[in-house]
Every structure is written in C-alpha cells, then in structure tokens.
Amino acid sequence: MGGAAALGIGDITLLTGVLIAGALVVTYTLRLGAPPWPTTPRAARVLLSTLPDSMDGDILELGCGWGGLALALAARYPHRRVLGVELSPVPWSVARMRVLAGRVGNxxxxxTDLHRVDLSHAGLIVCYLQGSAMARLAERAVREAPPGCWLVSNTFALPGLTPVARHPVGDVFGTTILVYRIHGGDGDPADLA
Ligand SMILES: C[S@@+](CC[C@H](N)C(=O)[O-])C[C@H]1O[C@@H](n2cnc3c(N)ncnc32)[C@H](O)[C@@H]1O
Incomplete structure (x- = not known):
C-alpha cells in the first residue's frame, strides 16, 4: 500500500493544519520584515536582570511572538499589567493559549500592530525588532512615551537614541541587550544595584 493511502483523515487534517500554519508564518514574516524568532533563554535571563524592580506605567512587549518573554515579564512583575502585542496570527494564537493555559491574570x-499601541502610559517597553520597525518605534517613543520610560531592546538599536547601558549576553550570536531611558532618567538599574 502507498504512503498516501496509509494516511488517515486525522493525519491529513493535521498535515493540512501544519502546512497552513507554516505558510501563514512565512507570509507574516515577509510582510512584517521580522521572523517570530524568540529571545533565547540566556538572553532572556540577561534582559530580565537589567530591568528595574519597579516603575510607573504599563509594561509593553511589542512583537511578543510565541509569548515566552511576555510570560517571563508577567512572572517578574506579578502585580503589574503586562500587554504583549503580536500581528502574526500563528505566534499570537500560541501566545494566547499559553496565557490561558497558565491562567496568567496580569x-x-x-x-494588533505594535505601531498602533498607545505608548503614553508605558513604564517599560521591551522589544526584539529590527530595521524600520525600530526607527518608527524610536520616533514614537520620543514623542509619546512618558519621561523616564524604560525601553529595553534585544540586539537592535533605536536610531537616534543613546542607550544608558549595553549588556552583552556572551552567546555565539554576539547578542547584546540595550537599555534606554526615554527623555533621560537615572540610568541603568544594573549599575544602581
Ligand atoms: C524577533 S521576534 C521576537 C519575539 C519576542 N518578542 C521575543 O523576544 O521572544 C519579533 C516579533 O515581532 C512581530 N512583529 C513585527 N512587526 C510587528 C508589528 N508591526 N506589529 C506586531 N508584531 C510585529 C513579529 O511577528 C515577530 O513575532
């Protein structure tokens, strides 16, 4: 009996689902110019260690992908509201399911499109974006984010802004975590510890 004939209806449904999901991921990667590549656990550890213990305002993860880093932020700040936004439907669905499965209340x-998110109440913005998305975010952050808002980026710089700290992750990719404060502030919390 041939391979295709041996497939049951369940297998064919699963295979079709995987192919559609893969096609959607590729389509949105091309459209947004960013793959849903997650922050590695090692980079996440460094990133989380650079964050302040407290701040005013909302915590935003812009382009949250599969939700791993957003979940870590929610765990790090259990009493704060964390908003993760993602436009690519497959990673977004997975991130939503992880929140529901973990009953993560905060x-x-x-x-939604990260460029439409209100930054005016942000206390901390976390991102791992590239190219034109970083340029647009830098412009908007300067215009809209409250003074002192933290912005922490995995790898990619915000054009026109100077980081208050750079933390090399020490991995083979040369990953660096960049810490910014919008309109000034007290500097990097890691230096203050
Ligand atoms: C490199 S991944 C980072 C995922 C996650 N932030 C992390 O660090 O693990 C970048 C994500 O940003 C999303 N993205 C890019 N442009 C976007 C936009 N305009 N609106 C919403 N999400 C966007 C991509 O779909 C992708 O999942």
Missing part, C-alpha cells in the same frame, strides 16, 4: 496578548 498578561494580555492582543493581536
């Missing part, structure tokens, strides 16, 4: 994952 994390909302919304399917």
């Amino acid at each position: 994390l909302e994952v919304r399917r």
Whole structure:
C-alpha cells in the first residue's frame, strides 16, 4: 500500500493544519520584515536582570511572538499589567493559549500592530525588532512615551537614541541587550544595584 493511502483523515487534517500554519508564518514574516524568532533563554535571563524592580506605567512587549518573554515579564512583575502585542496570527494564537493555559491574570496578548499601541502610559517597553520597525518605534517613543520610560531592546538599536547601558549576553550570536531611558532618567538599574 502507498504512503498516501496509509494516511488517515486525522493525519491529513493535521498535515493540512501544519502546512497552513507554516505558510501563514512565512507570509507574516515577509510582510512584517521580522521572523517570530524568540529571545533565547540566556538572553532572556540577561534582559530580565537589567530591568528595574519597579516603575510607573504599563509594561509593553511589542512583537511578543510565541509569548515566552511576555510570560517571563508577567512572572517578574506579578502585580503589574503586562500587554504583549503580536500581528502574526500563528505566534499570537500560541501566545494566547499559553496565557490561558497558565491562567496568567496580569498578561494580555492582543493581536494588533505594535505601531498602533498607545505608548503614553508605558513604564517599560521591551522589544526584539529590527530595521524600520525600530526607527518608527524610536520616533514614537520620543514623542509619546512618558519621561523616564524604560525601553529595553534585544540586539537592535533605536536610531537616534543613546542607550544608558549595553549588556552583552556572551552567546555565539554576539547578542547584546540595550537599555534606554526615554527623555533621560537615572540610568541603568544594573549599575544602581
Ligand atoms: C524577533 S521576534 C521576537 C519575539 C519576542 N518578542 C521575543 O523576544 O521572544 C519579533 C516579533 O515581532 C512581530 N512583529 C513585527 N512587526 C510587528 C508589528 N508591526 N506589529 C506586531 N508584531 C510585529 C513579529 O511577528 C515577530 O513575532
């Protein structure tokens, strides 16, 4: 009997689902110019260690992918509201399911364009984006984010802004965590510890 004939209806449904999901991931990667590549556990550890213990305002993860880093932020700040936004439907669905499965009450994952998110109440913005998305975010952050808002980026710099700290992760990719404060502030919490 041939391989295709041996497939049951369940296998074919699963295979079709995987192919559609893969096609959607590729389509959105091309459209957004960013793959849903997650922050590695090692980079996440360094990133989390650079964050202040407290701050005013909302915590935003812009382009939260599969939700791993957003979940870690929600765990790090259990009494704060964390908003993760993601436009690519497959990673967004997975992130939503992880929040529901983990019953994470302080994390909302919304399917929306990060460039439409209100930054005016942000206390901490976390991102791992590249190219034009970083340029747009830098412009908006300067215009809209409150003074003292933290912005922490995995690898990619915000054009026109100077980081208050750079933390090399020490991995083979040369990953660096960049820490910014919008309109000044007291500097890097890791230096203050
Ligand atoms: C490199 S991944 C980072 C994922 C996650 N932040 C992390 O660090 O593990 C970048 C994510 O940003 C999302 N993204 C890019 N542009 C976006 C936009 N305009 N609106 C919403 N999400 C966007 C991509 O779909 C992708 O999942």
